[in-house]
Amino acid sequence: MSLKSLKGQHHVSAITANAQKNYEFYTQTLGMRLVKKSVNQDDTSVYHLFYADERGNPGTDLTFFEIPNAGQTHHGTNSISTISLRVANDASLLYWKQRFDQYGVDHDDISHTTGRAVLSFRDFEGQRLSLVSDEGNTGVKGGSPWNKSPIPAEHGILGLGPVTLTVYRPELTANVLTDLLGYREVRSYPALVQGQSEIRVFETGEGGTGAEIHLEGRKDLPSERPGRGSVHHVALRVEDTDELNKWVELITQAGLPNSGFVERYYFRSLYFRDPNGILFELATDGPGFENDESFEHLGETLALPPYLENQRERIEANLKPLPTEQ
Template sequence: MNLKPLKGQHHVSAITANAKGNYEFYTQILGLRLVKKTVNQDDTSVYHLFYADERGNPGTDLTFFEIPHAGHTVFGTNSISLTSLRVPNDASIQYWKNRFEQSAVDHDEIVQVAGRASLSFRDFEGQRLMLVSDEHNVGTPGGKPWDKSPVPAEHGILGLGPVTLTVSRPERTAKVLMDVLNYREKESFTSAGQEQSQVRVFETGEGGTGGEVYLVERDDLPRERPGRGSVHHVAFRVETEEELRKWVDVLNQAGLPNSGFVERYYFRSLYFREPNGILFELATDGPGFEGDESFEHLGERLALPPYFENQRAAIEAKLKPLETTN
């Protein structure tokens, strides 16, 4: 089957228990744009918030499901344990360290990770995040920061960087990455944390910060118990719907149970779990977020795909109002 390589990260979806606090942190502190305020299409009683660059270009989306009664995450293995975000250069990393200090954001010191200046930090619910410098990046291009962001464009977040998978049996995940998804194993490095874990680097497409996945073995930890501050799934970029339908066949031929083709309106999707239980999604680059809102007013109102529009009154009645006017 003639398949184009996956193009890198499409989006990462995580869990929050507080949509208002989440909106304030990711727009006012991190300077991302809320490009879509909608609902979880599998449970329309909860918000699904999409933060990204100026228009939600593929590879720039960090999204959250609001689950108001979500408990605290018990961090562990078989999880997406770290989401990184790209910034333009090394000077930007220093800018962000100063910004975090001024805003009392929990953060570590600047370190080198895989040859890139990096800064780990946590949001108000303990979501594990890291900024990585694109100064020496050669590979998947980043997005374009919104010009109305409170963060200067020269230091603005450009999109998603490497996503870290922590698993108990890494060979199982590596086999899916390489034999099914056609990733290339690029290199390995020792993590800067106390556990000094070996990190294997896999890349796809043009590679670089937007096309890498990190794989870490931790068989000394219990399985993660998700809650607020945990990651629900990671999605990888597929160029077109035609390509996505080919991937359905690939997963079926590989014997991997999957969702089959799923219509999400803003993109088309395919879901499956790799053998350690982490949820992967393949998602198309389009159509994008401007089919139901103009560029100037993205994220300002509750947006519903057409197939939910006749339920708007009932859906809105279940949601706590969230003011998001730009």
């Protein structure tokens, strides 16, 4: 069976306990655009919010499920431990450091990781994020910041950068990345904690900032107890539905627990877990977020896929209003 390479990050989905504060932080502080206000299609009682570049191009989406009673996250292994967001160059990180100081955002100093300038920070729920410089990137291109963002265009967030997985048995995840998903192991860098193994870097497709997974092995931590401020899953880009159907067959043949083909309306998906419990999604590049809203009004009203539209009245009655006119 002939398969095209995965194209890099598609989106990352995380958990928040407060949709209103989440919306304010990611649109006003970080300047991302809310391109879709919808619901979790598997639990329509909670919001699913999509932040991205100007039109939600694949590889730029950071999404959140609102779970109001979510407890505190206890960090540990078998988790998606860091999300990174791309900015144009090293100078942008200086702008962001000043902005974080101004807005009281918890952050570290600018550092360099595997040749890139990085600014690590946390949101109001402790979600672990970093801004990574795209300076010198020759791989997957970033997106285009929204022109109504409060952030100057030259410093705007361009999309998703490398995603870090922290696992107890790294070789098992490495095997899934290389033998099953077709990633290439390209380099490594020193562990963040003394006594632990090096962090390994894998890339796919065109490579570069938007197509890397960093794999951290840790023997000194328990398994993570997820809650608000944790990551639910990472989604990887598949070109189209025909390719996705091939991946369904391949993942099933490999014996990994999986969802089979899932219709999400804005894209089509396959979910599966690796032996360390990491939840991966493979998602198609299209159809995209302008199926049901115009570019000018993305994210302003509650969007429901056609197969949920007949439940709109009940769904809206169970949701706390979230004003998002932009």
